[in-house]
Amino acid sequence: MTIVVPTLETPRPTPEPGKRSRRRGLDLPGILIPLIACLYVGVVILLPALSVVVSAFAKGVGPFLENFRSPELLSALRLTLFATAVAVPCNVIFGLAAATAIARREFRGKALLLSVIDLPFSISPVVVGLMLVLLYSPNHGLLGGVVDSLGWRIIFSWPGIVLATIIVTFPFMAREVIPLLEEEGWDQEEAARTLGATDWQVFWKVTLPSVRWAALYGLILTTARALGEFGAVAVVSGNIEGQTQTLPLFVEDAYKNYQTELAFGAAMVLGGVAIVSLLLKILVEQVLEQDKKASRMEQEG
Amino acid sequence: MTPAPLRRWRPPALSLPSWPWRITWTYLGLILFLPLGAMLLKAARVGPVGFWEMATTPEALATYRVSFGLALVASLINGVFGLVVASALVRSRFPGQRLLDALIDLPFALPTAVAGLALTAVYSTNGWLGQPLNEAFGLKVAFAAPGVTVAMVFISLPFVVRTVEPVLRSLEKEQEEASWCLGASPLQTTVRVVLPQLLPAILGGVAQGYSRAVGEYGSVVMISSNVPFKDLITPTLIIQKLEEYDFEAATVIGSVMLIFSLFSLLVINLLQVWGQRYQGNQA
Numbered sequence: 001m002t003i004v005v006p007t008l009e010t011p012r013p014t015p016e017p018g019k020r021s022r023r024r025g026l027d028l029p030g031i032l033i034p035l036i037a038c039l040y041v042g043v044v045i046l047l048p049a050l051s052v053v054v055s056a057f058a059k060g061v062g063p064f065l066e067n068f069r070s071p072e073l074l075s076a077l078r079l080t081l082f083a084t085a086v087a088v089p090c091n092v093i094f095g096l097a098a099a100t101a102i103a104r105r106e107f108r109g110k111a112l113l114l115s116v117i118d119l120p121f122s123i124s125p126v127v128v129g130l131m132l133v134l135l136y137s138p139n140h141g142l143l144g145g146v147v148d149s150l151g152w153r154i155i156f157s158w159p160g161i162v163l164a165t166i167i168v169t170f171p172f173m174a175r176e177v178i179p180l181l182e183e184e185g186w187d188q189e190e191a192a193r194t195l196g197a198t199d200w201q202v203f204w205k206v207t208l209p210s211v212r213w214a215a216l217y218g219l220i221l222t223t224a225r226a227l228g229e230f231g232a233v234a235v236v237s238g239n240i241e242g243q244t245q246t247l248p249l250f251v252e253d254a255y256k257n258y259q260t261e262l263a264f265g266a267a268m269v270l271g272g273v274a275i276v277s278l279l280l281k282i283l284v285e286q287v288l289e290q291d292k293k294a295s296r297m298e299q300e301g
Numbered sequence: 302m303t304p305a306p307l308r309r310w311r312p313p314a315l316s317l318p319s320w321p322w323r324i325t326w327t328y329l330g331l332i333l334f335l336p337l338g339a340m341l342l343k344a345a346r347v348g349p350v351g352f353w354e355m356a357t358t359p360e361a362l363a364t365y366r367v368s369f370g371l372a373l374v375a376s377l378i379n380g381v382f383g384l385v386v387a388s389a390l391v392r393s394r395f396p397g398q399r400l401l402d403a404l405i406d407l408p409f410a411l412p413t414a415v416a417g418l419a420l421t422a423v424y425s426t427n428g429w430l431g432q433p434l435n436e437a438f439g440l441k442v443a444f445a446a447p448g449v450t451v452a453m454v455f456i457s458l459p460f461v462v463r464t465v466e467p468v469l470r471s472l473e474k475e476q477e478e479a480s481w482c483l484g485a486s487p488l489q490t491t492v493r494v495v496l497p498q499l500l501p502a503i504l505g506g507v508a509q510g511y512s513r514a515v516g517e518y519g520s521v522v523m524i525s526s527n528v529p530f531k532d533l534i535t536p537t538l539i540i541q542k543l544e545e546y547d548f549e550a551a552t553v554i555g556s557v558m559l560i561f562s563l564f565s566l567l568v569i570n571l572l573q574v575w576g577q578r579y580q581g582n583q584a
Contacts, residue, residue, distance in 0.1 A: 122569075263418060
């Protein structure tokens with residue numbers, strides 16, 4: 001690196017702020033591209049997002065809080081929280097199990113299995129709901145008779161809503177953890193095992209800590225999506241006000257019934273959760289980056 | 302259903318215990334394969350002739366035209382502007398860049414019902430953007446086909462940006478410098494040197510966004526007027542068929558969408574393989 005080769009570099013001086021306009025064509029895109037990007041994102045994303053906030057607080061904080069006296073809104077909120085509270089832990093267990101099972105082994109059909117896990121991302125949520133109806137609906141479902149004779153209700157009831165939420169959100173966790181495990185390799189686990197650790201100990205003390213940030217990232221994505229799931233839940237829930245109506249369904253229903261304030265109030269709650277999850281995501285992303293850099297340094301050094 | 306593959310997949314004795322496999326396959330079986338199988342079985346019972354007839358009724362064909370056509374428009378718009386946004390994020394420095402970066406992820410994080418509500422409010426004829434558009438051009442956005450397109454644009458923008466961004470970041474500056482040194486204009490450099498390398502990523506992002514936009518329900522159903530033959534999308538038609546207790550038609554149209562999803566998954570995977578090979582050549 002000590003050899004000085006100035007000749008090639010000198011024709012292209014480092015662009016100082018004032019001197020950039022020497023190349024005419026270079027400067028124009030330099031301003032235009034960020035400008036177009038900001039305008040586009042502003043019109044497509046920022047303005048609609050702001051409009052929710054403005055409409056929710058249009059009459060001040062008092063009327064906004066008044067929305068939370070609505071029993072329908074509260075019961076919708078409760079159902080959404082409940083479905084999320086059941087779906088997320090199930091998917092965390094599945095995600096970690098699938099990641100430890102799949103990530104560190106090469107086998108035929110691995111890519112296919114990963115694609116299968118990705119399926120809920122590409123299937124329309126409505127089709128997911130339809131599948132559940134065709135399976136569990138009391139009169140038309142494949143297992144409808146079995147479910148009915150057991151005295152269960154799945155479609156138009158909370159189990160259907162929970163199932164729909166689980167299906168739509170299960171890939172996130174596995175998707176985040178698998179690449180990390182693949183990258184890290186498996187030496188530490190083998191070392192732990194040679195030292196006499198049981199499988200559980202290896203999982204809790206070696207595997208889980210090494211993927212904790214990716215797992216947290218997946219957890220945030222899963223939770224955000226579970227809270228907001230609309231299409232699949234819309235098909236299976238029956239949308240009975242106060243009983244099987246989740247918060248996103250409530251938003252639509254209230255808006256269609258011209259209860260605009262209620263709709264924007266509920267939307268503001270969901271939007272607030274989305275923004276919090278976005279901030280958490282950015283935080284975890286930064287930690288993940290640092291983690292990756294640190295582990296790369298360790299490997300190199 | 303599950304025990305058969307379970308044995309075949311069981312790992313050798315040395316590696317991790319088999320219970321993660323058991324959980325994985327049981328879970329996948331119950332949560333994914335069982336509902337999937339139920340739908341395929343129901344669709345198979347209809348028979349090929351009936352399937353074709355129900356899948357191609359004028360009503361269904363009109364919704365395909367809306368769903369697949371407008372999603373194509375939306376993802377192409379995003380193909381262009383997503384590239385601009387990605388290059389603004391990677392190649393420029395300007396105030397508010399971090400905010401822009403965070404905003405890109407908002408469509409992922411925001412529940413679709415909220416997105417639909419927000420877009421409807423902004424683009425309806427008395428909304429912030431809907432009113433000027435209506436007065437200036439007589440264009441009705443919300444409760445018409447343009448509104449459906451706007452919702453699809455909103456929902457699929459992050460896919461293009463987030464696929465192109467890392468590839469753009471990993472491009473080697475030397476190639477562009479070489480092209481400049483050899484006398485190429487910035488436009489030539491962009492078109493001949495940068496874009497070809499980004500092409501797999503752009504197409505991959507567009508395909509992902511397209512697949513998502515075709516299946517999107519929550520935001521579209523709110524901004525659309527849901528009038529058949531005008532702006533009714535296929536997922537809404539499925540729900541309408543279910544509400545009419547026409548389970549067969551719902552199953553058939555749902556299967557059409559499922560086949561499309563599987564096909565698009567295949568295309569996206571192929572594009573990813575292509576992109577990786579491209580990057581492999583570079584390294």
